[in-house]
Amino acid sequence: MGRHSLEYPKEALNKVKRVYALEQIHSLVNSSPLVHVSLGPSSSSSPFPVTLPMIGQMGSFSRPSASLGDPLDLYLHGHISSRLFTTPSSSSSSSRVPVCVSATHLDGLVLSLSAFNSSYNYRSVVLFGHAAPVTDELEKLYALKLLTDSVVPGRWDAARLPPTRAELQSTAVLRVEIASGSFKARDGETGDDRHDMENEDMRRLVWTGVVPVHQVFGSPVASSYNRVEETPAYIAEYAQEQTRENAEYAVNAIKAQKK
């Protein structure tokens, strides 16, 4: 078993380590169908932060050839009426809203002898950054393609194009410049304290192990007004591939050795 953590790298770090950390962090965000975006309290009248589940993807408009190991921005989109796009500070002169973005994968239920040592296998990223609305039309289209293709790769070009003017106007896109962040994960089997491990009676009584957990993308269900006879391969194969990868990760994570 192991607990792993990585900091979002600063320039000072050596290159191999920096690229590795960026790849881990960016891949986890990009393989998450949903991220949770949090904002601080909106005003003195409400003391509560606000969290919104959204689609988010790492990318680089200024350098579209950038790979996952390069510094990237996070793109988010939503209806212009959404809280994130109407927050007071977004219309102020600075137009930059501090946000926290969280992406979490649950990989297993870890059932140890003691409840205290029980846990989850998981992978989690938290990113801190400043969100600002994207006003450049080409960057907006870049981000909308990026976000649409994150749901099913190739869907942007397969769907009706181009977006209408009304669609573009009612969709807001945010670019989050990342300031810092971290990656945390747990994998491996159960772990227990010595005093429990040495209790042979208890070990014969309490089952210990891991229930792997993963997300399944099931068989596509055509809509009532669909006129395409077969589900296109880019959808059906993507669903199968993602499901297989998710399942393999969850099972392999249990076998991970302590590093």
Added chain:
Amino acid sequence: MGRHSLEYPKEALNKVKRVYALEQIHSLVNSSPLVHVSLGPSSSSSPFPVTLPMIGQMGSFSRPSASLGDPLDLYLHGHISSRLFTTPSSSSSSSRVPVCVSATHLDGLVLSLSAFNSSYNYRSVVLFGHAAPVTDELEKLYALKLLTDSVVPGRWDAARLPPTRAELQSTAVLRVEIASGSFKARDGETGDDRHDMENEDMRRLVWTGVVPVHQVFGSPVASSYNRVEETPAYIAEYAQEQTRENAEYAVNAIKAQKK
């Protein structure tokens, strides 16, 4: 298709509607293996809110017989060193930290003719409330059993009991008193604008439909030091039952009629 939303009910609402809203909201939180808990910026030195993935469950220590349709508190636990338990205001006189708790289930990828009308089927709850540390030992044990049994029902009594003094001391429990919140969901098939629906050429070109998504609890994998021959039924059956329920929900959600 439909978009549904419910507000966390105030006393004024009629009883049937109130109980229904509470049941929907509380069940969704309790069926989420993870919730995301957000705090406002910790100090003037950092402008960012912070989000932590945690295990959370609705319950009532003062009224353990309360059902899901009754007002309930949210319980969270974590290591005492965690940010949530060491936040400055938690040690101040008020000891109440404003938090936002989010629970989200992804149920399907909704692929419409236009990218703009594409969406997710999902169910999501956001709760706002004040978190305070639980100091009463009996309430702490109540919450730890509640949280452990949320991972696999019955696990608390099956695992090594009671918790040691050291375990209890290093585990902090928070009770969140709910101030407000809401439930949002989308279900059903795809939806498109009339101008796209009337374009027969496009409908013959672009596949429309929903890819159901659900979480699988796979076959339990025993640990290297496990001495119990068979996986106990309360674990194996729970994993199968949850998987079946999740799969059924995702597929049935596609068939939901507009309300």
